[in-house]
Amino acid sequence: MKIIVPKNAGVCWGVERAIDMAEAVTHRHAEAKVCHPEARSAEGSSSALISSLGPLVHNPEVVEDFQKKGVQVISDLKEASGGTVIFRSHGVPVELYGLAKEKSLNVVDATCPFVKKSQNFARRLHKHGYVVIVVGDENHPEMKSVKSFIPGEKLITMNPKDIEKIEATKKVGIIAQTTIPKKTLDEMVDACQARFQEVKVHDTICDATKVRQEEAAEVAAQVECMIIIGGENSSNTKKLTHICKTLQPKSYQIEHEREIDFSWFEGIQTLGITAGASTPVPVIHRVKQYIEDVMTSA
Ligand code: SF4
Known part of the structure; x- marks a missing residue:
């Protein structure tokens, strides 16, 4: 046959990068335990902890492998009681950077640079007075992250009909979830061009x-x-x-x-x-x- x-x-560049970053953290911690007796005595203390906020990748085998190396999956940053926290490639809501700082956590930010680019476009569009339309699934972690970078009026949807919720006199800026089909973005752009006078588009599809x-x-x-x-x-x-x-x-x-x-x-x-x-x-x-x-x- x-x-x-x-x-x-298989694995994309952004996820591979996140895995490499997590590997590097586990190596550093393992080496510290071998080379520095004081670090060994810290085992079990909060400084020896490594956690990832959500599974590092949607792959149970990889997650299990990291668990064996000491990376615990947490679902809420409030669960982290110290040590290092890894933010995965999807990105996290912006307020979590502040929360991590308050909790004195060492952050390893594995947010994919393409997602970072979307976050930056989102922030900039808002700053320049655009209502931001993010074409994507609002329940996806990447969307929850990007959305948090827009303090003002925004719409997260894949349905062009939803744009009727925005006043036709406004100017809109469009960005996309990195994984959506181009056709979905194009349909939204067409609908927006028919309704709004000014439409700025950033194609952030990866x-x-x-x-x-x-x-x-x-x-x-x-x-x-x-x-x-x-x-x-x-x-x-x-x-x-x-x-x-x-x-x-x-x-x-x-x-x-x-x-x-x-x-x-x-x-x-x-x-x-x-x-x-x-x-x-x-x-x-x-x-x-x-x-x-x-x-x-x-
Ligand atoms: S945007 Fe998503 S799919 Fe594209 S490289 Fe980054 S993690 Fe991978």
Whole structure:
């Protein structure tokens, strides 16, 4: 059986950067314990703690691995009682920087630079008097972060009809959630240009998602079965699965190779494997190797 893996499958640059930053923190802490006895005695004290606000990536294996290295996942900054806190690639609400300072936490800010760019555009548009429209899912952590950088009138939505809530005489500035399809942004821009006199657009969509989706579609269209690796909670993985399923109904999303049912591969000659933006590349290789091993031993 021929297995095809798209060139850019798996972890995106921003998530890889966040993982590297978290790795560096755990190494520093581990080294401090070995080299400085006083740090060893601090183990168990608040200064030895490392936490991440929310899972570092939507990948249970990676999160578990970091837990073993001492990184605890917290859901609220109030839970952090000291030490180091990692802000993940999605970004955090702006007020948390102040709260972390008040609590004397050492912040490792792994917010993706592309998300930082959106935060800066949001802040600047507000400063220059624009009502800011952020095209995205208001429940997504990235949107909660970007929204917090706009102290004034704003609208977070993917539905162009919602712009009727803004007075037609206002000037609007548009930015986008980094992972939305370009078509969704374009529809919002068209609707705004028809309603408002002045519309300023910053296309903040990140290429990583687009490239992964295009490559997954290309592979799904030429294989007889498709495996998509990624966390159950990962929205970009779910989107990939949806795209693949429309082109190849035999598309299956898994978190781990143990979920593979080998009856999926009966009678097929070509298999595609892709992965969401939170799945490290070695995991893709491991799943591929596992399938090859089982198929050759069968
Ligand atoms: S998808 Fe793009 S914006 Fe989001 S973390 Fe990855 S590189 Fe950054």
